[in-house]
Amino acid sequence: MKLLNKVAIITGGSSGIGRATAILFVKEGANVVIADTDLKGAEETQNLIKKERGEALFVKTDVSKAFEVKNLVSKTIEKYGKIDILVNNAGVVKVGSLDDYTEDDFDLLFKTNVKGIFLCCKYAVPYMIKQTSGVIINLASIAAHVGQVNHSLYCASKAGALAITRALALDLAPYTIRVNSISPGATDTPMLRSDVAKQAKQRDMDPEALKAEFESQGVMGRWAKPEEVATGILFLASDESSYMTGADILIDGGWAAR
Numbered sequence: 001m002k003l004l005n006k007v008a009i010i011t012g013g014s015s016g017i018g019r020a021t022a023i024l025f026v027k028e029g030a031n032v033v034i035a036d037t038d039l040k041g042a043e044e045t046q047n048l049i050k051k052e053r054g055e056a057l058f059v060k061t062d063v064s065k066a067f068e069v070k071n072l073v074s075k076t077i078e079k080y081g082k083i084d085i086l087v088n089n090a091g092v093v094k095v096g097s098l099d100d101y102t103e104d105d106f107d108l109l110f111k112t113n114v115k116g117i118f119l120c121c122k123y124a125v126p127y128m129i130k131q132t133s134g135v136i137i138n139l140a141s142i143a144a145h146v147g148q149v150n151h152s153l154y155c156a157s158k159a160g161a162l163a164i165t166r167a168l169a170l171d172l173a174p175y176t177i178r179v180n181s182i183s184p185g186a187t188d189t190p191m192l193r194s195d196v197a198k199q200a201k202q203r204d205m206d207p208e209a210l211k212a213e214f215e216s217q218g219v220m221g222r223w224a225k226p227e228e229v230a231t232g233i234l235f236l237a238s239d240e241s242s243y244m245t246g247a248d249i250l251i252d253g254g255w256a257a258r
């Protein structure tokens with residue numbers, strides 16, 4: 001088992017990539033804490049984890065609110081006494097042209113996708129420093145590497161996730177804390193499905209045709225399964241990546257290689 005007795009906080013664990021990661025981490029022996037705003041989704045993740053004969057603590061958390069993140073960290077410490085792994089996965093997408101996008105869209109994208117990472121690191125890292133060990137994995141995106149039509153604010157927020165990863169890797173290396181990111185391409189989750197439905201409406205296209213366009217952007221001609229991203233997150237969380245920090249792994253089906 002690659003994460004035996006490790007304690008991992010996974011934000012956004014009620015759905016998609018976060019859920020797949022939570023299940024995989026439990027299979028690898030970790031104690032998992034799911035932090036999400038979505039109670040129902042969290043319950044579904046917990047039930048799937050029970051089927052693997054594991055259990056996960058759920059702490060209802062909006063990662064953009066400091067007092068909720070502080071509560072998440074103290075509940076984790078109360079139950080497990082340490083934090084070995086922090087997966088900053090919670091994220092939102094908004095589709096829009098410059099005309100469509102509003103100031104509220106900007107605030108939502110940045111407070112979730114960038115401020116959320118900042119707050120979770122801010123309150124979890126002091127415990128990692130005490131332990132002189134820890135691993136942080138931030139979910140960036142292909143959108144941090146290439147432009148995407150009608151995604152300017154999302155792209156900018158994900159570039160923020162990449163940049164904070166690199167900078168924190170420098171700050172935290174003296175404490176043996178590694179900070180890396182994963183950049184998924186199109187991954188079949190509720191987020192991507194709703195993104196495609198909205199874009200299809202805006203571009204007056206059939207959603208299936210747009211899905212096919214998205215699929216063709218990766219040279220592999222299909223979307224990733226969330227589990228295919230979770231294995232990358234596991235690699236960065238485990239000792240197998242012990243000499244990696246400040247790095248980003250693209251799991252994009254070849255999208256950026258074009």
Ligand SMILES: NC(=O)c1ccc[n+]([C@@H]2O[C@H](COP(=O)([O-])OP(=O)(O)OC[C@H]3O[C@@H](n4cnc5c(N)ncnc54)[C@H](O)[C@@H]3O)[C@@H](O)[C@H]2O)c1
Pocket residue numbers: 011012013014015016017018035036037038041061062063064089090091092093112116139140141142143183184185186187188189190191192
């Ligand atoms: N699906 C893709 O194609 C894709 C591609 C690149 C990057 N990503 C990134 O991967 C991560 C996971 O995405 P996904 O596709 O699994 O999405 P998803 O919508 O299936 O899951 C995201 C989860 O984050 C939670 N969340 C949203 N805002 C939150 C907040 N303020 N506090 C706590 N939880 C919150 C949601 O409730 C949800 O459970 C995101 O950061 C996303 O930007 C996804």
